Amino acid sequence: MESGTVYRNLQKISGSFFVSLPKKWVENYNLHAKSPIAIEVRSDGSLLISPKLEQNIHDLEDELVLEATPYVVRAIIKNSLSGQMNMVVISDKEIEKNLKSEIRRFVSGLPNTEITDEHPQRIVIQNFGYKKIPTKKLIQRLLYLTENMFVDVIEDERDDLQYNFSQLRKFYFILVTHIRTYLKTGIYVTEDNDFTPLEAMDYRLFCEKIEETGKILRVLHLSENVTDFYEKIFQYFKEVMKAYMKDSQELAHYAWLKKDKLEKEAIELMVC
Numbered sequence: 340m341e342s343g344t345v346y347r348n349l350q351k352i353s354g355s356f357f358v359s360l361p362k363k364w365v366e367n368y369n370l371h372a373k374s375p376i377a378i379e380v381r382s383d384g385s386l387l388i389s390p391k392l393e394q395n396i397h398d399l400e401d402e403l404v405l406e407a408t409p410y411v412v413r414a415i416i417k418n419s420l421s422g423q424m425n426m427v428v429i430s431d432k433e434i435e436k437n438l439k440s441e442i443r444r445f446v447s448g449l450p451n452t453e454i455t456d457e458h459p460q461r462i463v464i465q466n467f468g469y470k471k472i473p474t475k476k477l478i479q480r481l482l483y484l485t486e487n488m489f490v491d492v493i494e495d496e497r498d499d500l501q502y503n504f505s506q507l508r509k510f511y512f513i514l515v516t517h518i519r520t521y522l523k524t525g526i527y528v529t530e531d532n533d534f535t536p537l538e539a540m541d542y543r544l545f546c547e548k549i550e551e552t553g554k555i556l557r558v559l560h561l562s563e564n565v566t567d568f569y570e571k572i573f574q575y576f577k578e579v580m581k582a583y584m585k586d587s588q589e590l591a592h593y594a595w596l597k598k599d600k601l602e603k604e605a606i607e608l609m610v611c
Contacts, residue, residue: 345361347359360388367585368390368584370390374390376388376389376390377389377458390584402425402426402427403418403425403426404426404427404429405418405426405427405428405429406428406429406430407428407429407430407434407435407438407462409438411438411442412438412441412442412445415442415445415446415449415464416445416449419449419452419464419466420449422466423466424465424466425463425464425465425466426463426464426465426466427461427462427463427464428442428461428462428464429460429461430460430461431460432460433460434459434460434462436499439457440498442454442462442464443502446464449466451466452464452465452466453465453480454506455476455479455480456479456480456483457483457484457487474514474517474518474542477510477513477514477517477546478514478542478545478546478583480506480510481507481511481514481546481549481550482549482580482583484503484504484506484507484510484553485507485549485552485553485556485576486576487499487503488500488503488504488507488556488557489556489573489576491503491556492556492559492560492561492569493561495560495561500556500557501557503553504553504554504556504557507549507550508550508553511546511549511550514542514543515543515546518539518540518542518543521536521539522536522539522540545579545582545583548579548598549576549579551598551602552572552575552576552579555572555601555602555605556572568604568605571601571604572601572605575597575598575601578597
């Protein structure tokens with residue numbers, strides 16, 4: 340499906356408001372009635388609608404929802420140390436920056452606990468206990484972090500940009516360790532032991548592209564001479580993400596061919 344703006348009329352049924360989604364978009368992601376989707380309310384008032392990646396039924400049953408109050412960090416620590424596996428911090432408006440920073444700081448200090456998803460009004464925290472982080476969960480986190488970095492560049496949030504990049508590198512190196520261990524020994528480090536050696540290499544190459552995109556975004560400052568490049572690399576990211584979501588070898592190869600040209604252009608901009 341080609342990118343672009345689609346206009347729809349807002350409808351009201353039984354007191355609730357609805358808008359129809361583009362049919363090609365629904366078919367592209369194999370969605371159907373009752374498929375879960377993620378709706379992000381952004382600071383400029385716009386909505387970002389995206390297909391929500393599948394979650395394990397057990398994870399959903401074990402999910403603890405916490406309100407984003409000034410005391411939520413205490414609740415996170417208490418429940419994590421008590422063995423709670425999945426926690427979601429929610430707010431009816433954008434979570435304050437100071438509270439978000441506090442949550443990040445304390446979660447990073449908890450054993451085997453990670454932020455696996457982060458949006459303006461929602462933060463997902465998982466306590467993996469003695470389990471290793473599943474490979475597909477690592478890839479999902481890399482995609483979300485990179486998406487956040489694009490927003491950080493636009494909004495010139497340098498602290499958030501550096502934090503998201505540090506997290507990107509962290510999850511990337513964990514994934515590389517998983518893949519290398521499997522390819523060298525044939526032993527699955529994680530519980531998702533259903534991928535082949537070829538798929539393992541695909542995971543490795545795919546996430547290398549994501550990490551390289553993060554490196555460029557980390558030092559990118561929007562100005563008149565780099566705005567066009569920002570649009571190019573954002574389009575590149577969407578193509579890479581589409582290749583992953585559709586599991587398309589053809590799209591993945593096409594995206595790989597564009598990588599070197601974008602890297603060269605980024606280096607030239609940084610030199611200037």
